[in-house]
Amino acid sequence: MTLEGEQVIVDAADPVALSRWWAEALGRVTVADAPDEYEIRPVPDRMPGLLFVPVPERKTVKNRLHLDFRPDDQEAEVERLLALGARRADVGQGDQTWVTPADPEDNEFCVLGARRG
Incomplete structure (x- = not known):
């Protein structure tokens, strides 16, 4: 069996703003910018990416990951x-x-x- 990491999913109240912050923080490029998913990667064809998706609730406790x-x-x-x-x-x-x-x-x-x- 072979598994390759594709993405780390990040729940966000504002996925566009948060993905732009992480892209700036990490020097990443945007590879998807749909309203329901916004993905950044080191370069377009290199994984894993960080995929930001909208959720209605805000974070309330310490991250488990x-x-x-x-x-x-x-x-x-x-x-x-x-x-x-x-x-x-x-x-x-x-x-x-x-x-x-x-x-x-x-x-x-x-x-x-x-x-x-």
Whole structure:
């Protein structure tokens, strides 16, 4: 059996705005922009994509699945994401080597520190 990841689905109150935020944050391109699904990918033919779909309810609790990113410079990247509209999130992580921001619709994600040798 072979499975290939196609997309990560992101429920959103405003899929267009949220997908545009993530496209800017990650340097991704838009490959689908229908009102009911808005997809971004690293490049048009490379997967997985992030597919944003509308839902009527807003997020109310901590995400059970989240994305982790490892930048070259954690501090600079966190500051860049905050300037784009992310906010710092407290999900009970305590003092860690990673930083937990949340996107404009409060979806938490992690910005990791330097990879250990």
